Amino acid sequence: MSFSNDVRSEICSSVNDKDKRFACLYGMILFSRTLSAEHICFQSESSISAELFRSLFRAVIKVEPSIEQHTRKNGTSLHTCEVRGSTAEAVYQKYRLAENKRVINSEIIATNSLGVFTAGVFLACGSVNDPSKEYHLEFACPEEGLAQQLETLLHDIGVTARTMVRRGQNIVYIKGSESIEDTLTFIGAPQCTLELMNMKIYKDIRNKANRIANCDAANIDKVVKAAMKQIEDIKLIDRAVGLDNLSDELREVAQLRLDNIDMSLQEIGETLSEPISRSGVNHRFKKLAKMAEELRMGGDPHEK
Incomplete structure (x- = not known):
């Protein structure tokens, strides 16, 4: 009807x-x-x-x-x-x-x-x-x-x-x-x-849920893309100088990233032998990214 x-x-x-x-x-x-x-x-x-x-x-x-x-x-x-x-x-x-x-x-x-x-x-x-x-x-x-x-x-x-x-x-x-x-x-x-009125409430809730899901999906996509870039940098460093030549703190985050593409920065920080904050993990990945960029430009890859 x-x-x-x-x-x-x-x-x-x-x-x-x-x-x-x-x-x-x-x-x-x-x-x-x-x-x-x-x-x-x-x-x-x-x-x-x-x-x-x-x-x-x-x-x-x-x-x-x-x-x-x-x-x-x-x-x-x-x-x-x-x-x-x-x-x-x-x-x-x-x-x-x-x-x-x-x-x-x-x-x-x-x-x-x-x-x-x-x-x-x-x-x-x-x-x-x-x-x-x-x-x-x-x-x-x-x-x-x-x-x-x-x-x-x-x-x-x-x-x-x-x-x-x-x-x-x-x-x-x-x-x-x-x-x-x-x-x-x-x-x-x-x-x-x-x-x-009930249908309007239902549609409003459904639309909000869809927006949240889309936002979550976008965030996941962003995390995966960032992780792929980090892995690309790490593999370049490994081929050029070897991960064993990195400091303990950089080698540990690098290895965790290679083993866990879907792990967030916060989760990596909590998994380290000496846990650190998300911003601390991000700082270490920035160091690795800088090293990889120097290798691509033909510069000195050693840590500074």
Whole structure:
């Protein structure tokens, strides 16, 4: 089941009294595919939305429309509820709908039902991406004017929304995770809000873990490269003058490095017959590096 359908299911369970049914159906009708005094057509790929539309229509208008389903070429199902004639006229009278223009009439929605109205809009034309992949919620509005009004409504509740036209459709979209959380809570899906918040926490922890792992990997790579350079210097010194001709302290760190390419400077310092600090080990390797460089330049390789 998709995250969008999880939201739809939670919304359906919250539409449980007369005022909420009235407001929710208003949102579904106003943002339906076809709306006129002669013909109302509600369509959705979601059987959840279609079934709720039929249930609310029966409760509010006292008529039960039938649901038709057909399968598209891409394999998705489309659920359609249609009413015509006197039933469509009754809807227009009930909701005082304008004849030639879709307008959100806030006067017929109680203040505490505004969220349920917006839930109806979501059921009619909304979708939200799986938060594990992307933070994106949108409404594909049937008219430009409705899109602008919906954007204003969302701004009024503190949600950052934008509009655009995509393939001829007027889209109101929300990108920020916090704005999506506020919207889901506003339309009656608090459990889905918690799911989104938990996913955001999980992704944040995973990203931090990845950054730490990448940092560790980079540090390991840096240590190995440094060790390889040290081994190259030591082998050059061994071929040219022999490790036996080094001082005891340099010979010991040189031999430890040859035997332990993955050992850190601190670990080498702790392993010496007379343990020293990491900086002390680094100082000895700098001496060996200087000797090796002098050999490469044809200079005197003896310790100074």
